[in-house]
Amino acid sequence: MNVKEELLKALAGGDFISGAALAERLGVSRNAVWKAVKSLESEGYVIESVTAKGYRLAESSNRLSESLILSHLPDRSMCSSVRVFDELGSTNITAKELASAGAPDGTVVAAETQTMGRGRLGRSFASPPGSGLYMSVIVRPELELQLCSMITAAAAVAVAEAVENLSGAETRIKWVNDIYMNGRKICGILTEASLGLEMHSLDYAVIGIGVNVSGSFEGELADIATSVEAECGVRPDRNALCAEIIKELRKYLPTIGERGFLTEYRRREMLTGSEVTTTVGRETLTGKAVGIDDDANLIVELPDGTQRHIGSGEANRTRKK
Numbered sequence: 001m002n003v004k005e006e007l008l009k010a011l012a013g014g015d016f017i018s019g020a021a022l023a024e025r026l027g028v029s030r031n032a033v034w035k036a037v038k039s040l041e042s043e044g045y046v047i048e049s050v051t052a053k054g055y056r057l058a059e060s061s062n063r064l065s066e067s068l069i070l071s072h073l074p075d076r077s078m079c080s081s082v083r084v085f086d087e088l089g090s091t092n093i094t095a096k097e098l099a100s101a102g103a104p105d106g107t108v109v110a111a112e113t114q115t116m117g118r119g120r121l122g123r124s125f126a127s128p129p130g131s132g133l134y135m136s137v138i139v140r141p142e143l144e145l146q147l148c149s150m151i152t153a154a155a156a157v158a159v160a161e162a163v164e165n166l167s168g169a170e171t172r173i174k175w176v177n178d179i180y181m182n183g184r185k186i187c188g189i190l191t192e193a194s195l196g197l198e199m200h201s202l203d204y205a206v207i208g209i210g211v212n213v214s215g216s217f218e219g220e221l222a223d224i225a226t227s228v229e230a231e232c233g234v235r236p237d238r239n240a241l242c243a244e245i246i247k248e249l250r251k252y253l254p255t256i257g258e259r260g261f262l263t264e265y266r267r268r269e270m271l272t273g274s275e276v277t278t279t280v281g282r283e284t285l286t287g288k289a290v291g292i293d294d295d296a297n298l299i300v301e302l303p304d305g306t307q308r309h310i311g312s313g314e315a316n317r318t319r320k321k
């Protein structure tokens with residue numbers, strides 16, 4: 001890490017630190033600290049400087065930064081690298097390009113804003129700057145192919161838990177992988193996989209995560225989407241949230257084989273017990289969601305009593321006419 005990155009990391013705690021203490025910690029002169037502060041300010045970071053107290057990173061900095069994300073991780077082995085961009089078309093697209101070029105397991109791509117944020121089922125994902133966390137994680141798990149479909153459900157548990165850890169508020173999961181707070185969506189996940197040459201193993205998967213951290217939605221979206229801050233009054237720091245998600249993914253992804261994430265998934269799943277409508281290929285099914293099976297499929301009981309295990313797509317509560 002260079003002086004600037006070291007300085008950012010040192011200031012990440014949010015407390016004032018004197019120029020002398022910073023110089024000692026970084027092993028550079030006070031003048032070098034001052035220059036690094038100026039350089040960070042020119043990049044848009046807001047650094048408060050108070051006589052006899054020192055420097056502190058203002059909360060209003062609110063910028064995504066590789067150093068700040070890493071500073072929230074207990075050790076570097078949690079992720080191989082973090083790449084932060086001001087603007088990308090889609091973090092998933094960039095992550096897939098990096099993965100195809102050989103980027104290792106645990107590479108994280110994040111962006112302040114996306115111009116072509118992608119959602120599931122061909123939808124777009126609104127990605128305004130400053131108010132959301134848009135990140136993609138490259139994973140190369142050694143998993144049998146039929147278990148790979150559960151990456152997305154395990155990721156949903158990881159993200160739900162990370163948001164809860166930082167906000168103190170409860171989240172729910174709507175099958176397959178939408179995260180909800182108080183009945184409206186705060187996060188969507190789009191997992192894209194690439195198969196190995198022999199087609200019976202996974203080369204890599206990119207887990208794309210979009211969290212609405214602050215702000216509100218208008219028009220039709222206002223009924224279905226919301227943000228963490230709007231729901232619970234707490235605005236998690238986006239760098240800390242990114243790191244927390246990385247930690248929770250590290251915890252839950254290795255449990256896919258023995259279904260270690262399923263208890264937490266089932267506990268939060270919110271369609272179970274409701275009348276739902278789901279589309280399977282060209283067929284639209286209406287029935288009662290009665291649970292999640294051991295492969296994270298949604299079990300729907302049809303009016304004739306038969307049960308269908310739905311592996312992909314989307315299900316919604318049936319609107320009462």
Ligand code: BTN
Pocket residue numbers: 089090091092093114116117118119120121123125133134135136178187188189190208209210211
């Ligand atoms: C959905 O709700 O349909 C899934 C939304 C996934 C959005 C995230 S934001 C980061 C990553 N990059 C993308 O283009 N999409 C995912």
